[in-house]
Amino acid sequence: MTSGQPGLLLRSRAPLPRPYEVPLPVPPLLAPVSTSGTADVYEITQRPARLRILPGLETDAWTYGGTFPGPTLVSRSGRRTVVRHRNELPRPTVVHLHGGHTPYGSDGYPTALILPRDSTAGAAGMADMAGMAGMPGMSGAGGAQDAVSGQRTYTYPMEQRAATLWYHDHRMGFTGPNVWQGLAGFHLVHDDEEEALPLPAGERDIPLLIADRSFAADGSFQYPALDAGQGTAGVTDRYMDGVLGDVVLVNGAPWPVLETRRLRYRLRLLNGSNARRYRLALDPPPPGGAALVQIGGDGGLLERPLAHDALDIAPGERFDVVVDFARYRPGTRVRLVNLLGSGGTADVMRFDVLGGRPPADDSRVPDRLSVIPAPRAERAAAIRTFHFQRRGAAGWTINGRPYEAGRPLATVRLGTTEVWRFVTDFHHPVHLHLNHFQVTARNGRSPGPYDAGWKDTVDLRPAESVEIVTRFTDYPGRFLLHCHNLEHEDMAMMADFVTE
Numbered sequence: 100m101t102s103g104q105p106g107l108l109l110r111s112r113a114p115l116p117r118p119y120e121v122p123l124p125v126p127p128l129l130a131p132v133s134t135s136g137t138a139d140v141y142e143i144t145q146r147p148a149r150l151r152i153l154p155g156l157e158t159d160a161w162t163y164g165g166t167f168p169g170p171t172l173v174s175r176s177g178r179r180t181v182v183r184h185r186n187e188l189p190r191p192t193v194v195h196l197h198g199g200h201t202p203y204g205s206d207g208y209p210t211a212l213i214l215p216r217d218s219t220a221g222a223a224g225m226a227d228m229a230g231m232a233g234m235p236g237m238s239g240a241g242g243a244q245d246a247v248s249g250q251r252t253y254t255y256p257m258e259q260r261a262a263t264l265w266y267h268d269h270r271m272g273f274t275g276p277n278v279w280q281g282l283a284g285f286h287l288v289h290d291d292e293e294e295a296l297p298l299p300a301g302e303r304d305i306p307l308l309i310a311d312r313s314f315a316a317d318g319s320f321q322y323p324a325l326d327a328g329q330g331t332a333g334v335t336d337r338y339m340d341g342v343l344g345d346v347v348l349v350n351g352a353p354w355p356v357l358e359t360r361r362l363r364y365r366l367r368l369l370n371g372s373n374a375r376r377y378r379l380a381l382d383p384p385p386p387g388g389a390a391l392v393q394i395g396g397d398g399g400l401l402e403r404p405l406a407h408d409a410l411d412i413a414p415g416e417r418f419d420v421v422v423d424f425a426r427y428r429p430g431t432r433v434r435l436v437n438l439l440g441s442g443g444t445a446d447v448m449r450f451d452v453l454g455g456r457p458p459a460d461d462s463r464v465p466d467r468l469s470v471i472p473a474p475r476a477e478r479a480a481a482i483r484t485f486h487f488q489r490r491g492a493a494g495w496t497i498n499g500r501p502y503e504a505g506r507p508l509a510t511v512r513l514g515t516t517e518v519w520r521f522v523t524d525f526h527h528p529v530h531l532h533l534n535h536f537q538v539t540a541r542n543g544r545s546p547g548p549y550d551a552g553w554k555d556t557v558d559l560r561p562a563e564s565v566e567i568v569t570r571f572t573d574y575p576g577r578f579l580l581h582c583h584n585l586e587h588e589d590m591a592m593m594a595d596f597v598t599e
Contacts, residue, residue, distance in 0.1 A: 105584055
């Protein structure tokens with residue numbers, strides 16, 4: 100185990116570049132193929148691609164549209180977004196809009212497969228599902244299956260606030276390897292409230308997907324799967340706690356560099372790693388500290404900005420921060436570092452502050468960003484406790500039971516508020532589908548420094564408890580609660596809940 104981390108380091112066999120030799124790429128924006136008065140329609144082809152990540156080598160990746168990260172989608176709050184995903188990969192996939200307030204049929208339930216267009220590969224994928232019956236918790240997979248051939252259409256009503264969302268693969272038993280191979284991208288939501296604020300925008304509003312990876316000698320992604328052909332789910336025993344890479348990629352580039360003017364920038368930080376946690380800080384810090392001014396979290400704007408010297412971010416979490424590079428002298432090289440890392444994983448990326456006279460900065464961070472209703476835990480219709488534990492041969496479990504698709508651990512009435520208590524034995528970033536929540540207590544005391552605002556993923560350390568409150572709204576069906584350490588998730592640390 101790596102200090103401060105779940106998981107085990109998987110060292111690369113390929114020669115690695117020195118940090119800060121490549122410019123930061125920014126994922127392209129995806130244009131809709133059609134628009135109407137109420138909806139925008141997009142198309143994404145999931146396909147293999149050969150990417151240039153390490154110098155002199157090519158990396159075979161599974162991608163959305165040929166890039167890693169995939170193209171960024173941009174939606175308007177209250178305006179329906181329709182995304183048609185076509186699967187030209189060799190194995191089945193599932194798409195989950197992480198942070199989306201989404202009907203069951205488009206949420207990315209782990210057995211709602213898009214089979215490959217090739218019928219032979221599709222048949223193999225169906226056999227894969229049947230083969231998972233021998234894995235703890237997977238015995239119910241076949242009965243809960245909803246497979247389509249070649250293409251699936253996802254409909255997102257976008258009845259939610261502006262926020263930094265992301266989409267990624269969510270296939271039963273194989274989320275870890277599929278995301279590791281490249282199946283992840285941003286989906287941003289805008290609304291009038293956020294756009295009325297004088298926050299940095301345009302070229303100074305930058306999404307940053309941070310993800311560690313490991314590389315084989317030929318430049319391919321290296322991952323300790325039990326079966327690279329995906330006939331058997333899971334990783335080798337040594338990596339059951341989680342897989343850690345020794346290369347930090349930001350938007351798909353190793354330790355990149357961004358040139359900045361002496362202005363404020365909005366950075367949309369996403370931890371897209373399978374298992375690695377980061378403690379992000381700027382080195383050198385600006386005079387007076389408070390380098391990272393948090394303005395938003397998983398579910399959008401905070402009520403008021405929060406200043407951090409360092410920021411802990413677990414897999415699946417997002418933090419929107421503003422950095423004022425005018426606090427640095429021209430020519431300063433500012434590293435974004437990971438205080439939980441060592442060697443190469445202590446470096447993330449670098450900002451090079453340009454000289455010359457910048458234009459007047461028309462942005463600022465208001466003292467008040469939004470209004471967030473206080474949670475009403477006293478109105479809870481139910482209080483439930485979920486224990487996230489490793490239980491011997493059963494593997495990673497919730498309430499002592501490995502995942503079985505179609506078997507709910509809770510049934511919730513729409514329109515009601517509930518308090519859920521998560522208790523852990525290990526590091527577990529807990530992700531709730533359907534509705535955002537607010538953290539009301541950590542270890543029986545006040546929420547932690549990174550718990551503010553609406554969240555959909557909360558990081559729990561070993562032997563810790565967190566209480567959340569949420570109101571379940573709008574959509575009946577089966578949804579998921581699970582650990583977002585993807586190796587834990589694939590090894591059955593998920594649970595269904597049903598809304599009705």
